[in-house]
Amino acid sequence: MYHGSAGTRNDAAGGFNLDFMEWTGQVYADCPTAAAEVYIGAPPERVWSMVSDIFLMPALSPELQAVAWLDGDAEGPAVGRRFSGRSAHPAMGEWETVSTVIQCDQYRCFAWAVGDPAHPGATWRFTLKPDGAGTLLEQWYQMGPARSGLNLAIDAMPDKEAKIVFVRLREHETAMRHNLEEIRTRAERGG
Numbered sequence: 001m002y003h004g005s006a007g008t009r010n011d012a013a014g015g016f017n018l019d020f021m022e023w024t025g026q027v028y029a030d031c032p033t034a035a036a037e038v039y040i041g042a043p044p045e046r047v048w049s050m051v052s053d054i055f056l057m058p059a060l061s062p063e064l065q066a067v068a069w070l071d072g073d074a075e076g077p078a079v080g081r082r083f084s085g086r087s088a089h090p091a092m093g094e095w096e097t098v099s100t101v102i103q104c105d106q107y108r109c110f111a112w113a114v115g116d117p118a119h120p121g122a123t124w125r126f127t128l129k130p131d132g133a134g135t136l137l138e139q140w141y142q143m144g145p146a147r148s149g150l151n152l153a154i155d156a157m158p159d160k161e162a163k164i165v166f167v168r169l170r171e172h173e174t175a176m177r178h179n180l181e182e183i184r185t186r187a188e189r190g191g
Helices: 044-051 150-156 158-188
Strands: 033-040 064-069 082-089 093-105 109-114 122-131 134-143
Touching: 033 158, 044 122, 044 134, 044 158, 093 122, 134 158, 150 158
Parallel strands: none
Antiparallel strands: 033 134, 064 082, 082 093, 093 109, 109 122, 122 134
């Protein structure tokens, strides 16, 4: 089961429509969000080991190419630890970011801010909730408030800002659904 942040609709057969996100007309300054969730037939401890492993994410994402911890030899994630990310997108080229872990509640929540944690260009979060013998896992994203690479496209076509924001949110929502399905598959088969 998945759901999108901007609304879900059941189809005629009672299943979920895969075209979740609806037009909202939001602009970058609105700090819009996207989210998806999935039920995983594995305990939060197993799911946590995947969502808090930054090195797994490039294997799941067509956009994120590589990551590396920046703050010494400490093992695993912790609030305040920073990591670099190298990404590529057919329409936006290649870029690098520095992210900071802003929440690391074992078996519950793992979140990071891209850029300045006090004023990020984006914020990403995984939330885990025990659900019977399994886990309800949500991946969430917030655009802004600080400028990001997307602002270059907005600056070039300000009259199309709402469409640019909407398309990017849909890309993220699609990627999150893919990430969650991959994590579900790995967690349910044991790692």
